[in-house]
Amino acid sequence: MIMFSGPKGPRLALDEGSVFDVGACIVDGVDVAPGRAIPDDGDPRIDHSLEGFLFTCGPDHIRHREPIFGTDAAYPLHGSFSANPAHSIELSVEGEDLVARAVVDVALAAGGHAQLRRQWRLKGESGEVQLADTVVNVGEAPFPTFLMYHINLGAKHFDPGTRLEGAMLEGGGLPWAFGEGDGGIFCVPAGHGGWAEFRLGPMEAIGGKRLKVRFRTDTLPHLQVWRNQRLPAHVLGIEPVSHRWVGRNELEAAGEFDILQPGESREYGLAFSFV
Structure with a gap:
């Protein structure tokens, strides 16, 4: 792990062994990531x-x-x-900002090759973390491209008053423990251009702060949210996503595949802060 932190904002552990994703996310001395309080889907990569x-x-x-x-x-x-x-990792300072860049090569399950060109930026003035991703088809055949970001939090840090808030939600918000029983999931349209904003909080464990997530809706037009409290899991996921929550066959039949030709690319982006 590469620690990535500045005078403001969270302290992040960037995982160079897996897609330069974020492991620990430490806010006011508290790691808000779920750790092992997650469901076991039978795939150690995903665990x-x-x-x-x-x-x-x-x-x-x-x-x-x-x-x-x-x-x-x-x-x-x-x-x-x-x-x-990840490879070709570069860490730099640009003005007051800290920047981390990396490249990830991936062989696709059905053949072909893609490359992720990733940039993390921690804003020195505000402490906001900004992610800019470019997915490139570096193979010789087209493929339909998809993308989903999983932002996962340990629900042990939530309070009875912790809520989900966003313009894409009916009524503007709902309690974090939505639905019935020990789990739930929904996927809603978030926009078709510009940036959407979603908030989770307040959380007394981190001084009453809220997590604010912003994401591009030109390539991430949906927001999926899920929770799982089926022991030993105790986790909530905030997931900006490129496609509706239906199967591949239905997406293809509706003309919703996003085909990436050889040499073409797609750009995705999100940002998060604790406010």
Whole structure:
């Protein structure tokens, strides 16, 4: 892990062994990542990624496994990114900002190759963390590209008054323990251009702060939120995502595949802060 922190904002552990994702996220001395309080989906790649604060799904698949047409194989849980190491890592200071850049190469489950060109920026003035990603088709065949960011928090840090807030939610917000029983999930449109904003809080464990997440809706037009309190899990996920919560066949039939031709790229972005 590479520690990434400045005079303001959270202290992050960037995982050079897996997509340059975020492991620990320390706010006021508290690691808000869920750690081992997560469900076991039977895939050690995802177990490792899910216990951290942010991991990246894609670029060939998101969500749960689905068969690869014409073969006996399946797209892996949450796609092919997880567990691919970062290289060409560069750390620099630009004005008051700290910047970390890396490249991740990934062999796709159905063949072909993609590359993630990733930049983290920690704003010196505000403490906001900004992520800019470019996914490039560096192979010789087109493929439909998908992307989902999982921002995972340990729900042990929440209070009875902790809420989800955002313009994309009916009524503007709801309690963090939405739904019934020990789990729940929903996926809603978040916009089709510009940036969406979503908040979670307040959390007394970090001094009454809220997590504020902003994300680009031109390439991430949906927001998915899930929670799991089925022991030993105690986690909530905030997930800006490129596609609706339906299967690949339905997306393809509706013309919603985003085909990335050889040499083409897509840009994604989000930012988060504790306010």
